[in-house]
Amino acid sequence: MASERYNAPVREKHWQKVWDDQGTFQTNDKSKKPKRYQLEMFPYPSGRIHMGHVRCYTLGDVMARYKRAKGFNVLHPMGWDAFGLPAENAAMERKVHPRKWTYENIDTMRGQLKAMGLSIDWSREFATCNPEYYQHQQRLFLDFFKKKLAYRKTAKVNWDPVENTVLANEQVIDGRGWRSGAVVEQRDLTQWFFKITEYAEELLQALDTLQATWPDFVCTQQRNWIGKSTGANMKFALEGGKLPKKLQTLEVFTTRHDTIFGASFMAISAEHPLAAHLAQKNKELAEFIEECRKIGTSEEALAKAEKKGFDTGIVAVHPFKDGVQLPVYVANFIVMGYGTGAIFGCPGHDQRDLDFARKYARPVVPVVLPPGAQADAFSIGAEAYVGEGTMINSEFLNGLTIEAAKDKIAGLLEERGIGERKVNYRMRDWLLSRQRYWGCPIPVIHCPTDGIVPVPIEALPVQLPEDVTFDKPGNPLDHHPTWKHVKCPKCGEPAVRETDTMDTFVDSSWYQFRYTAPNAATPTDKKALKYWAPIDQYIGGKEHAVLHLLYARFFTRGMKATKHVDFDEPFTSMFTQGIVVHETYRSENGDWLTPDEVKIEGDGPNRRATSIATGRPVEIGDIEKMSKSRKNVVDPDDIIAHYGADTARLFIVSDSPPDRDIIWTDAGVAGASRQVQRISRLIDEVAEKQPGKLGPKPATFGPEAHALRRAAHKTLHSVGQNIEGLRYNVAVAQLYELTHALSAAQSQRGEGLDWAIREAAEMLVQMIGPMLPHLAEDCWERLGYNTLLADQSWPQTEPALLVDDRITIAVQVNGKRRDELTIARTASKEEIEAAALKLETVARALDGRSATRVIVVPQRIVNVVG
RNA sequence: GCGGACGUGGUGGAAUCGGUAGACACACAGGACUUAAAAUCCUGAGGGGGCGACCCCGUGCGGGUUCGAGUCCCGCCGUCCGCACCA
Secondary structure, eight states, X not given: OXXXXXXXXXXHHHHHHHHHHHTTTOOOTTOOSOEEEEEEOOOOOOSSOOHHHHHHHHHHHHHHHHHHHTTOEEEOOOOBOOOSHHHHHHHHHHOOXXXXXXXXXXXXXXXXXXXXXXXXXXXXXXXXXXXXXXXXXXXXXXXXXXXXXXXXXXXXXXEETTTTXXXXXXGEETTEXXXXXXXOEEEEEEEEEEOGGGGHHHHHHTHHHHTTTSOHHHHHHHHHHHOEEEEEEEEEEEESSOOOGGGSEEEEEESOGGGGXXXXXXXXXXXXXXXXXXXXXXXXXXXXHXXXXXXXXXXXXXXXXXXXXXXXXXXXXXXXXXTOEEEXXXXXXXXXXXXXXXXXXXXXXXXXXXXXXXXXXXXXXXXXXXXXXXXXXXXXXXXXXXSOOEEOSOGGGXXXXXXXXXXXXXHHHHHHTSEEEEEEESOOOEEOEEOOSSSOBOOEEXXXXXXXXXXXXXXXXXXXXXXXXXXXXXXXXXXXXXXXXXXXXXXXXXXXXXXXXXXXXXHTTTHHHHTTSTTOSSSSOHHHHHHHOSEEEEEEEGGGTTHHHHHHHHXXXXXXXTTSOSOSOSXXXXXXXXXXXXXXXXXXXXXXXXXXXXXXXXXXXXXXXXXXXXXXXXXXXXXXXXXXXXXXXXXXXXXXXXTOHHHHHHHHHXXXXXXXXXXXXXXXXXXXXXXXXXXXXXXXXXHHHSOSSOOOOOSOOOHHHHHHHHHHHHHHHXXXXXXXXXXXXXXHHHHHHHHHHHHHHHTOOOTTHHHHXXXXXXXXXXXXXXXXXXXXXXXXXXXXXXXXXXXSOOOOOOHHHHSOSEEEEEEEETTEEEEEEEEETTOOHHHHHHHXXXXXXXXXXXTTOOOSEEEEETTTEEEEEO
């Protein structure tokens, strides 16, 4: 039996059934062990799992299994982010109901995930499209509504013309819909919003704490997105035309109120009410505004567009300098959505203002003097001065620092009632309405007399109707003949349901808590949450750095305000995994080919690809993220069926650090498969020579046995640390080293060596458990155990074996390595120095000079300087 | 433009504190086994020089700090990511 190949696909099915039958991974809520909540972002049930899923869930599963072995009570659940547009597209294209399509996909993908051998507690599984789930989401929405965290307003919204729905700001990337890629249009609509801005400051502040356990780039991106700027609002009186009272003052936001004496013009957005008012009687202005609007849609064009202004003839009165009037321009670079949609221009200290001032011949007066510069010799050329300095040309501010000047102006503004200190955020409220069918209905009713009436909690869930059609554009819920017509819960008169559904990001903003009590009658269960929450480690894709992770952070705060949770941050530590990439292949006529349609020969510069079907040459293209459009995909099912899940898992965790992109290659998979066989063979050899369990430990060990034991225990120690730190690739390398040491020991003889080999083999099996769970289980059985490896605790190290009696340290002469020295670990500095100086290699390198200085770092290095 | 991350052999990568650079693996070359192949095992290998013990160079480039720098500091170059007329 020793040389038989390990039949992974067969054995893996066996072990999966055993785990399933025994309920090995069912989580016990009543355990006394310390808890560990390990979570990976749940998948959208698009049809089949892809390698990105395999990577994400493997990374999480290694940690979950490791923590389990380390004595933690682990919660490692799985579910489905099941609402969303693709289901409706399938309904339109294939005449299949979104529900049917979704649940069928879930069945397929659940089977695929189970074939990966994940240590998931499947009893907690749910899909967000289950009414049992979304009824609680509707409850949360109503609680948010009561707290005014959900509200309705008319606003310019991003309209995705392909998805036929609105999008939140976060979902517009480079002016295009994040999913459809369609150029987004601006429309005025009344929509539901979550008041995420209420928590802007908190969400920002808490990042300082998260920084320690979250990736830097995620924190940075969230900071940028929140976009805090501290400044002041300032009101200017307007003159030079007949204006309605409301428009006689112009309020601007500035972060440089210190530079007010350098102001030389005002600029307002083309969408500013004042611009609209003036345009009524000014045809040229109206044309200018129209021109701005045309450019205004795409940010790309906006960035390239030349700065242009239109002098309205209106002037603003300088609030601190008598007799100074500042002309008011409508300008194409002022956005209405930020601040007040109006600025004062100080060309001396803002590049954009300077460009504008030069173009329209406005004065440029420096008001901040750089350190060391002479006031009378300092002027502004082509570049604005934005650095530190002291105030000049600024009357009562002269001589102050920028900060002191800001403070003084802000005080005066507040004293005179013409402004105040003001903090602005770039972040807008979260637009959650979607004009779609396959989403969670927003549980409110519009009554002609009572206005917006929440659906009573006992009437939840507001269920989606089954009988919908997708044959005309727009929202099927709106077209439905009866669904929306209801009686007002307040007055009983005819009313209509809200037909908007929620953004699917709402579904994924709180699912992490639902797993802790998936059957609770309320959205969360206090007791379960107290034990399990928050998530100890969350793993997912980089693309959610702002979207999902920011929403979930907000939602947790909203749930705290509505007493559903009692903490602020959902994810204690966050890990973003890299993507799976693969070469692309293109035939002569430009069609993409899948990897299995292509035959590769040669290597290096001689590497050639040909089409299997036609025999014609194929161009090997860039290495890109696996995608259906490029056809550079490898189906996990094929890999699992051919090599087994353990091989796929091993490939995923070897070589590439988990946060970097990983290049999927056939050669790499074959290599991983060889390692699986190698380990299997090695364990067979050990089990054959020494059948039965590990016997009693011998009293003494010879040098060979001692060396192997040291290697095994050291590996145990550092593999544990490397798994904890998600350096799985390093852990795998160390396991290979132990495998080599164990192989080599097989052909040696020595006192206690058989026992040491047995011990090392068992440790190896236990250490590969998190990564290669099926193989480990199989080997454990072969080693004579009838217990499950999955139930074994992580082996203990013998601390004495982690330190060597004698160690080898490098010997340098003038910083260059010349030799090495094996010496007692406890050797003193003097002993090391003496031993080093005795070395012939040292004397030769000194070349006749004498040592002037010897640096000794015990247990590390000795450096002779001479 | 601003912000962040990164840059190590043919390739993926390792080096946790400033202390033997290149662990481990892929690919490659040579060898063993075999009628042959597959599979497996063994050996070799950063670059250059020398018959050789050995010597020189080497972590994107240029400086610096240090007994000692892949690691720290300054200045460049390059790649990737995010944000971008944000007042």
